[in-house]
Amino acid sequence: MQKLWLLITFPFWLSLAKDWKYFYPFNDGSYVLAIDEGHTKASDERVCTVRFFHQKANMQTTLWKEELAIQYGRETKQADFNGDGVDDFLILKGTGARGSNELYYLFLANPKAKTLTRVKGFEDLPNPTYHSKYQVVTSYSFAGKNYYSIYRMVKGNQLVQVGNSFEDSFDGDEKILDAKIAAALKQHNTGMKKSN
Numbered sequence: 548m549q550k551l552w553l554l555i556t557f558p559f560w561l562s563l564a565k566d567w568k569y570f571y572p573f574n575d576g577s578y579v580l581a582i583d584e585g586h587t588k589a590s591d592e593r594v595c596t597v598r599f600f601h602q603k604a605n606m607q608t609t610l611w612k613e614e615l616a617i618q619y620g621r622e623t624k625q626a627d628f629n630g631d632g633v634d635d636f637l638i639l640k641g642t643g644a645r646g647s648n649e650l651y652y653l654f655l656a657n658p659k660a661k662t663l664t665r666v667k668g669f670e671d672l673p674n675p676t677y678h679s680k681y682q683v684v685t686s687y688s689f690a691g692k693n694y695y696s697i698y699r700m701v702k703g704n705q706l707v708q709v710g711n712s713f714e715d716s717f718d719g720d721e722k723i724l725d726a727k728i729a730a731a732l733k734q735h736n737t738g739m740k741k742s743n
Contacts, residue, residue, distance in 0.1 A: 582595055582598075598611075601661070624651075672696070695715055
């Protein structure tokens with residue numbers, strides 16, 4: 548009888564279990580970023596739960612927890628997006644333009660403070676990259692015509708667009724792109740950030 552009860556109830560308990568991926572953003576393995584497999588809300592929006600916690604001596608302390616809208620999967624990557632030499636954490640939100648435009652959530656990593664801080668609005672920037680020479684984030688959007696947009700990260704990890712978006716009529720030539728970034732920074736009097 549007990550075996551029959553297990554066979555009947557096991558699929559139910561299995562359906563309640565979540566499949567999580569775990570990441571360790573710092574050399575200290577006691578800080579964990581966990582991402583669940585995602586689920587669909589009543590509004591047909593697919594979301595995943597992201598949880599950042601500290602574990603010590605059989606005890607877990609949740610530092611923050613957030614639901615993020617995602618199209619599929621839990622694809623991640625790491626890259627420095629604020630010029631501090633530390634890889635930050637990106638979670639794929641989804642794609643647009645038939646897969647050409649990738650959108651990511653960005654969490655800035657601070658190993659000294661042991662924090663991961665979300666940069667709100669970053670997930671709206673298609674194909675973001677960090678341009679270390681000018682200390683800006685560039686966004687490249689594939690559409691009928693392809694466009695660059697330039698952003699500066701300011702106090703409070705806020706993104707501010709520098710200048711207007713401009714068409715890539717120069718086939719991504721790095722020298723021309725550098726000149727356009729420099730002109731946008733000069734026009735908006737933001738210049739380069741001072742090194743610490």
